[in-house]
Amino acid sequence: MEDTLQTLDDLISQFLSLDRPLWSSSDDADAFLEAVDELTSTIHGLENTSEDRVLLESFDLLLESCSMRLKDEFQRLIATSxxxxxxxxxxxxxxxxxxxxxxxxxxxxxxxxxxxxxxxxxxxxxxxxxxxxxxxxxxxxxxxxxxxxxxxxxxxxxxxxxxxxxxxxxxxxxxxxxxxxxxxxxxxxxxxxxxxxxxxxxxxxxxxxxxxxxxxxxxxxxxxxxxxxxxxxxxxxxxxxxxxxxxxxxxxxxxxxxxxxxxxxxxxxxxxxxxxxxxxxxxxxxxxxALEKLIRRDSSESSPADGGVHPITRYVMNYLMAACASRHTLEEAMQSEFGCTETCLINPDRPTSSLAVRFAWIVDVLIENLESKSRIYGHVPLGCVFLINNGIYITKKVNGCELKVLLGEDWTRVISSKVHQWVSEYRRATWGRAIMILERDIRCSHGGYWWRSSKQWI
Incomplete structure (x- = not known):
């Protein structure tokens, strides 16, 4: 075995001493790999039969030297990529x-x-x-x-x-x-x-x-x-x-x-x-x-003087319309928020409720904010006009895009009923005084005093 070691050492040392890449010559590469194969086979045989640990360590050191040269050749080959x-x-x-x-x-x-x-x-x-x-x-x-x-x-x-x-x-x-x-x-x-x-x-x-x-x-x-x-x-x-x-x-x-x-x-x-x-x-x-917080933080002192559509209403509704263009992606991204799992079936015409609930909640927060803004006018009819204008804007935006599909008919009817409620409040605020006078005079009228009393109050 010592002779075998010496023979392999002499052969392999010739290749290890070369200062050029072994793979620049296919003959050198083939010969070196054959020597490595023989060395590896010899070591495996010694591991099973020999008790000469010193000799085995000598073979292992030689194999390690071969492997390090192979590593350099391997890196050089890969680096040419x-x-x-x-x-x-x-x-x-x-x-x-x-x-x-x-x-x-x-x-x-x-x-x-x-x-x-x-x-x-x-x-x-x-x-x-x-x-x-x-x-x-x-x-x-x-x-x-x-x-x-x-x-x-x-x-x-x-x-x-x-x-x-x-x-x-x-x-x-x-x-x-x-x-x-x-x-x-x-x-x-x-x-x-x-x-x-x-x-x-x-x-x-x-x-x-x-x-x-x-x-x-x-x-x-x-x-x-x-x-x-x-x-x-x-x-x-x-x-x-x-x-x-x-x-x-x-x-x-x-x-x-x-x-x-x-x-x-x-x-x-x-x-x-x-x-x-x-x-x-x-x-x-x-x-x-964050959008919900933005709505809540919006100043109540910036309402339009004429009761027109508030900028926050335009921003939120246009934002939701733009977001609705990606509603299938948003629904998938948010499907776990309200208990939906990946096994939920998503109807392309009526998505699962997570995104719809989120959008509906944002509009609810917007309406709550608008109702708060309406009170700063100090004039009930103008506050009602403000709510009506913004409510109509919201319903038009919902009805004019896929928001209606997302939010559904029931939700749309709820918003429309709020607009009708504000219209009724406006009517009461503008005609309430006259109606109150007429109702009072009807209760107490007799003869010509009804006209005189009504004229006095009006």
């Missing part, structure tokens, strides 16, 4: 409106059935040959980590060329909402390219290189894709930052984007995507709570 010009032009391009000083943006993708071959032809096969030897030698974890490290530059470049950054949450944490909206509009198409094209391509490459070794393929894939997870975390940051009513629509867009990729997402990311959707859903619920 890169999209060719055709792939770059097909998947990622610079905005036509931007010059060379600007970042790239993700174009609309219409064909998601794309797998990018990120390594030159034949390299994945050679990398697989190395991976099998390193795993057999007990260095599978190091091989997986080396793969992830070698792929990092390619993945970071791919993300950057989509016009976004893996660490967007950190970069824009002190940015205005207007700038965040711009970043969201970059993030949405970028995340679709990432999960429809880049991640499936990365999974395909891992499966090729670690063919037959699922656990190491999963480890290499998960470690290499860390930047994609960091890019996803931007949604979590937006969910926390967007707590004002105006942030609703961009958050809904992000929610829709995550819903879209959830149908194709790799199993390794499924839990993360689901958790982020739930986080955005909670943010959406929080936005409607």
């Amino acid at each position: 890169g999209l060719d010009d055709n792939h770059r032009d097909h998947n990622i391009k610079k905005s036509q409106d931007e010059d060379d000083s600007h970042t790239f943006v993700a174009p609309p993708i219409r064909d998601f059935d794309i797998i990018v071959d990120a390594l030159p032809e034949g390299v994945a096969t050679q990398a697989n040959r190395i991976a099998r030897r390193m795993i057999a030698a007990g260095f599978g974890d190091i091989c997986a980590e080396t793969y992830a490290s070698a792929r990092r530059n390619f993945i970071d470049e791919s993300i950057a060329r989509l016009g976004v950054h893996a660490h967007m949450a950190e970069r824009f944490k002190s940015t205005s909402w207007e700038e965040l909206e711009t970043q969201i509009m970059r993030w949405i198409p970028a995340i679709r390219v990432v999960f429809h094209i880049l991640i499936p391509s990365e999974r395909h490459l891992c499966n090729c290189i670690f063919d037959g070794f699922t656990s190491y393929s999963d480890l290499a894939f998960a470690t290499a894709c860390t930047p994609f997870l960091q890019l996803l975390s931007f949604a979590n940051f937006i969910a926390a930052a967007g707590q004002k009513p105006e942030s609703l629509f961009r958050i809904v867009d992000m929610y829709d984007a995550l819903t879209d990729i959830l149908t194709v997402v790799d199993e390794a990311f499924h839990h993360e995507i689901t958790a982020l959707r739930e986080c955005l859903g909670l943010s959406i619920e929080g936005i409607f709570v």
Whole structure:
């Protein structure tokens, strides 16, 4: 065995001493792998039969030296990866409106059935040959980590060329909402390219290189894709930052984007995507709570002097109309708020009640606020005119869009009855004095004194 060790040591040392890549010569690569195979086989035989621990340790040290050289060769092979010009032009391009000083943006993708071959032809096969030897030698974890490290530059470049950054949450944490909206509009198409094209391509490459070794393929894939997870975390940051009513629509867009990729997402990311959707859903619920607070805080001293429609009424109803355009997404995001589960059937013409209850409650809060504002006029008829004008505006807005479908006929009739109630109050306030006089005179009238008494009071 000592002779075998010496022979293998002499042979392998010739390769280890070379200062050029072994894979620059296919003959050298083949010969080195054959020597590693023989060394590994010898060690396995010694482990089962030999009690010479010193000799076994010598073989192990030699195998470790081989594995470290294989690691360097493996990293060099993987690091040669890169999209060719055709792939770059097909998947990622610079905005036509931007010059060379600007970042790239993700174009609309219409064909998601794309797998990018990120390594030159034949390299994945050679990398697989190395991976099998390193795993057999007990260095599978190091091989997986080396793969992830070698792929990092390619993945970071791919993300950057989509016009976004893996660490967007950190970069824009002190940015205005207007700038965040711009970043969201970059993030949405970028995340679709990432999960429809880049991640499936990365999974395909891992499966090729670690063919037959699922656990190491999963480890290499998960470690290499860390930047994609960091890019996803931007949604979590937006969910926390967007707590004002105006942030609703961009958050809904992000929610829709995550819903879209959830149908194709790799199993390794499924839990993360689901958790982020739930986080955005909670943010959406929080936005409607913020809208309610905004209505309650609106000053009661700013009512129109002529009893016209109040700005807060226009704002709230136009806001609800705009939000109603995304009612199916909002219903899905909020379906757990009032006890609905994912098994609830959502009728496209009459959604489940969570969103309807929330919208109805917001309008109720608005009407309560308007009734409070009507009392500042100090003149009951004008206060009634104010309520009637705002009530008619509300009912027209509801009847003119999908809000009526969402809220239902019963709720619409309740609001209409309130308007009729305010009309009745207006009539009583304007004609009540005259009616009171007439009723009094009728009770006490006799002969010509009725006309004289009525004239005196009127």
